[in-house]
Amino acid sequence: MSIKINKIGVMTSGGDSPGMNAAIRAVVRTCAFHQINCVGIYRGYQGLIEGDFKQMNARSVNNIINKGGTILKSARSKEFRTKEGRITAYAKAKEEGLDALVVIGGDGSFTGAMVFSQQFDFPVMGIPGTIDNDIYGTSSTLGYDTALNTVVEAIDKIRDTASSHNRLFFVEVMGRDVGHIALNAGVGAGAEEILIPEEDLGKERLIESLKRSRLSGKSSSIVVVAEGDKTGENVFELKDYVEENLPEYEVRVSVLGHMQRGGSPSCWDRVLASRMGVKAVESLLEGKTNFMVGIKDTKMVLCPIEKAVKGETDINLELLRVSDIMTT
Ligand code: ATP
Numbered sequence: 360m361s362i363k364i365n366k367i368g369v370m371t372s373g374g375d376s377p378g379m380n381a382a383i384r385a386v387v388r389t390c391a392f393h394q395i396n397c398v399g400i401y402r403g404y405q406g407l408i409e410g411d412f413k414q415m416n417a418r419s420v421n422n423i424i425n426k427g428g429t430i431l432k433s434a435r436s437k438e439f440r441t442k443e444g445r446i447t448a449y450a451k452a453k454e455e456g457l458d459a460l461v462v463i464g465g466d467g468s469f470t471g472a473m474v475f476s477q478q479f480d481f482p483v484m485g486i487p488g489t490i491d492n493d494i495y496g497t498s499s500t501l502g503y504d505t506a507l508n509t510v511v512e513a514i515d516k517i518r519d520t521a522s523s524h525n526r527l528f529f530v531e532v533m534g535r536d537v538g539h540i541a542l543n544a545g546v547g548a549g550a551e552e553i554l555i556p557e558e559d560l561g562k563e564r565l566i567e568s569l570k571r572s573r574l575s576g577k578s579s580s581i582v583v584v585a586e587g588d589k590t591g592e593n594v595f596e597l598k599d600y601v602e603e604n605l606p607e608y609e610v611r612v613s614v615l616g617h618m619q620r621g622g623s624p625s626c627w628d629r630v631l632a633s634r635m636g637v638k639a640v641e642s643l644l645e646g647k648t649n650f651m652v653g654i655k656d657t658k659m660v661l662c663p664i665e666k667a668v669k670g671e672t673d674i675n676l677e678l679l680r681v682s683d684i685m686t687t
Pocket residue numbers: 372373374375404434435436437439440441464465466467468469470471472474489
């Protein structure tokens with residue numbers, strides 16, 4: 360069904376990521392450019408259920424392109440997972456006169472959008488906002504590049520201490536079940552080993568590699584560990600294992616945690632957010648619905664939201680090889 364779109368609601372949902380504000384700005388200004396109304400929905404789906412709306416215009420989004428987090432706030436809504444919750448949300452959307460939704464979030468938020476769209480034949484468009492880069496249909500999600508820069512900067516600083524004290528550091532980075540952050544930031548920061556869920560390096564190989572590293576004259580080392588690494592070990596258990604097997608090493612653990620999700624977005628994320636916002640609104644105006652905006656080979660693309668939710672991202676095998684070569 361294709362309806363004329365006069366009013367678009369925009370929300371951020373799930374975990375926040377740098378670049379969400381830049382995307383909100385882009386959605387609002389593209390609506391202004393095409394002379395249609397735009398409404399900001401606070402606290403994701405929970406705000407939709409409660410009718411927590413604010414009329415937005417081009418000036419509502421001044422000076423936010425450089426800000427981390429999200430001015431619309433984000434939330435996880437249990438109520439929206441229920442049919443009744445979504446009925447209330449739909450009633451509020453209709454009351455406000457919304458014709459379509461732009462949802463900036465991760466795969467959970469897209470599942471919510473899909474279910475809502477199926478239940479009420481309501482146009483939706485997704486913009487992938489998550490630092491993990493774990494969404495099928497785009498080579499880069501909003502916030503991923505910023506998080507990589509944050510992690511590399513943190514590891515550079517940790518290396519100063521590691522080399523001054525001849526220490527081995529395990530640095531745990533975010534990424535849930537995928538190793539994109541660990542692999543890319545690990546190569547970028549010159550880590551000696553990178554442990555990711557997609558490749559089971561095995562604890563024994565890690566010990567062998569660290570021994571080789573020591574024999575080759577390295578007195579300090581950085582091992583980057585993705586939080587969902589397949590060795591199945593908590594990073595502190597890994598530390599204990601290495602200390603037991605390599606008593607000559609003084610081992611420290613640094614869990615970078617939520618600092619990876621904050622901060623001012625990188626130039627790449629700001630530009631990506633701007634392009635995605637324009638593409639999202641203009642695609643809705645062209646009558647497209649149930650898609651997620653992505654980037655592939657530097658071009659903006661649309662991926663059916665169902666595929667974005669179900670598909671898995673691949674780890675870059677070439678980068679894995681580069682990492683292996685760099686750690687010889
Ligand atoms: P992150 O990547 O940070 O986890 P996300 O978008 O995946 O972000 P979720 O908490 O999984 O975050 O989902 C955000 C919200 O989307 C949920 O709180 C819920 O309101 C809605 N949602 C998720 N899954 C469903 C579903 N199956 N049906 C209806 N709504 C859903």
